[in-house]
Amino acid sequence: MHTADIQSSLWTDTAIEAPPTSSLIGERRADAVVIGGGYTGLSAALHLAEAGADVVLLEAATAGFGASGRNNGQVIPAYTRHNPDDVVREFGVEQGERLNEWVAGSADLVFSLIRDHDIDCDAVQNGWLQPAHAESRMAMVRAKHDQWAARGAPVEIIDRAGIAKLTGSPIYHGGWMHRSGGHIQPLSFARGLARAAIDAGAAIHCETPALELRRDGNAWRVVTPGGAVHAETVLLATNAYTDQLWPGLARSFVPVRSFHIATETLGANVAASILPGGQGLSDTRQALWAFRPDREGRLVTTCMPFTTFGVRDALRRSTVKRLRQAFPQIAETDFRYIWECKVAMTVDRLPRYHELAAGLYAGLGYSGRGIAIGTAMGKFLAERALGQGGTDLPIPKAPVQSLPLHDLIVPLSRILVLYYRWRDYRA
Numbered sequence: 001m002h003t004a005d006i007q008s009s010l011w012t013d014t015a016i017e018a019p020p021t022s023s024l025i026g027e028r029r030a031d032a033v034v035i036g037g038g039y040t041g042l043s044a045a046l047h048l049a050e051a052g053a054d055v056v057l058l059e060a061a062t063a064g065f066g067a068s069g070r071n072n073g074q075v076i077p078a079y080t081r082h083n084p085d086d087v088v089r090e091f092g093v094e095q096g097e098r099l100n101e102w103v104a105g106s107a108d109l110v111f112s113l114i115r116d117h118d119i120d121c122d123a124v125q126n127g128w129l130q131p132a133h134a135e136s137r138m139a140m141v142r143a144k145h146d147q148w149a150a151r152g153a154p155v156e157i158i159d160r161a162g163i164a165k166l167t168g169s170p171i172y173h174g175g176w177m178h179r180s181g182g183h184i185q186p187l188s189f190a191r192g193l194a195r196a197a198i199d200a201g202a203a204i205h206c207e208t209p210a211l212e213l214r215r216d217g218n219a220w221r222v223v224t225p226g227g228a229v230h231a232e233t234v235l236l237a238t239n240a241y242t243d244q245l246w247p248g249l250a251r252s253f254v255p256v257r258s259f260h261i262a263t264e265t266l267g268a269n270v271a272a273s274i275l276p277g278g279q280g281l282s283d284t285r286q287a288l289w290a291f292r293p294d295r296e297g298r299l300v301t302t303c304m305p306f307t308t309f310g311v312r313d314a315l316r317r318s319t320v321k322r323l324r325q326a327f328p329q330i331a332e333t334d335f336r337y338i339w340e341c342k343v344a345m346t347v348d349r350l351p352r353y354h355e356l357a358a359g360l361y362a363g364l365g366y367s368g369r370g371i372a373i374g375t376a377m378g379k380f381l382a383e384r385a386l387g388q389g390g391t392d393l394p395i396p397k398a399p400v401q402s403l404p405l406h407d408l409i410v411p412l413s414r415i416l417v418l419y420y421r422w423r424d425y426r427a
């Protein structure tokens with residue numbers, strides 16, 4: 001196995017074209033301004049425009065520039081860490097079950113948007129797999145399965161022989177599948193959402209960072225390098241790429257640097273023996289192992305480094321080991337692509353919805369599960385901007401809490417990766 005010809009992102013090389021956009025020049029008014037052009041912001045803009053609102057989306061770079069254009073593409077309608085019963089314990093039965101129902105329906109929302117807007121993003125809703133990497137993690141797998149099953153989710157438990165067949169890997173002890181999950185080409189989904197939002201009447205301005213957010217009478221004035229937008233409502237959808245626009249927001253989560261590596265197209269026999277049903281998987285390790293096939297038979301895997309020096313070489317070496325361990329049938333392959341992005345981790349791994357001031361809302365902190373939950377958050381933010389939803393919100397309002405010693409937590413989170421690896425090994 002060698003690692004020649006590393007290129008940049010697989011997704012930029014294989015995505016559909018982005019719709020043409022221009023940067024904002026001049027001053028204008030709108031009903032709502034969305035800041036950030038990932039799934040959260042694009043879904044918010046689409047739902048607002050479909051409801052007839054005059055909406056302007058400002059994106060500092062391009063649609064899908066952040067994590068939305070660079071992730072693993074697994075559509076997962078479940079929490080990163082919590083089980084549904086934990087959520088009920090934390091928020092009470094009514095709020096907890098509303099949140100559970102909202103999360104459970106989030107993958108269906110993604111796939112229905114893809115169908116309704118004819119988004120060409122290699123979407124496959126064939127289930128999401130979470131195999132147990134150790135016998136001791138089967139209790140966790142059963143709890144997740146049983147608790148989602150009790151709420152009517154389309155889930156199933158899989159024994160050791162079954163998981164070996166589904167994954168093509170001999171290392172797993174069993175697992176569970178959520179049948180409403182699946183996978184997508186992440187950048188194509190972001191670009192498709194952008195096109196759908198524009199078709200519905202939204203104005204999307206790329207290469208247009210929001211520099212300042214100022215109260216202006218009963219409205220907000222969002223200042224950009226070439227102009228400004230006045231609107232009563234502003235939705236912040238900047239997630240791990242949040243800057244200093246709103247005090248304290250960037251310090252309320254940990255931005256974790258993560259990488260992806262994609263193999264070259266695997267030979268037909270090998271490709272047919274790995275994840276033969278075409279599902280993606282994220283196993284029970286805390287230092288995540290996630291694999292998914294792309295449409296041309298490459299395997300795309302996620303990795304979190306614990307070092308900042310020589311990180312790409314170190315990751316290539318550890319990925320070779322990981323692939324050989326998980327899929328011994330891969331004898332020889334090149335890695336064609338390695339790329340990085342940031343994931344916004346909250347301390348408890350639950351997403352956050354903030355009402356920051358009158359007419360100013362934010363949704364973020366999906367902790368690695370933002371395709372389905374971020375898209376649902378965008379729809380929810382649009383409903384808030386339209387004054388819908390009443391008081392029984394699916395996701396509770398949270399105050400912004402700056403993490404103490406945030407500057408230290410970011411480097412420490414790399415050491416945490418080592419600790420997670422140790423725990424995974426012990427399991």
Ligand SMILES: Cc1cc2nc3c(=O)[nH]c(=O)nc-3n(C[C@H](O)[C@H](O)[C@H](O)COP(=O)(O)OP(=O)(O)OC[C@H]3O[C@@H](n4cnc5c(N)ncnc54)[C@H](O)[C@@H]3O)c2cc1C
Nearest residue numbers: 036038039040060066067068071072074210239369370371
């Ligand atoms: C390595 C990795 C793998 C992942 N894999 C998965 C997966 O398989 N499944 C899953 O569900 N989730 C996954 N995720 C998480 C998922 O990608 C994110 O949760 C999701 O993309 C967040 O979408 P978003 O729109 O909230 O933020 P982003 O997509 O990050 O978008 C934020 C945007 O805001 C813009 N911005 C920031 N500041 C400003 C400003 N001042 N003005 C204008 N624009 C601004 C940025 O340029 C950026 O484009 C993964 C994340 C990582 C890092």
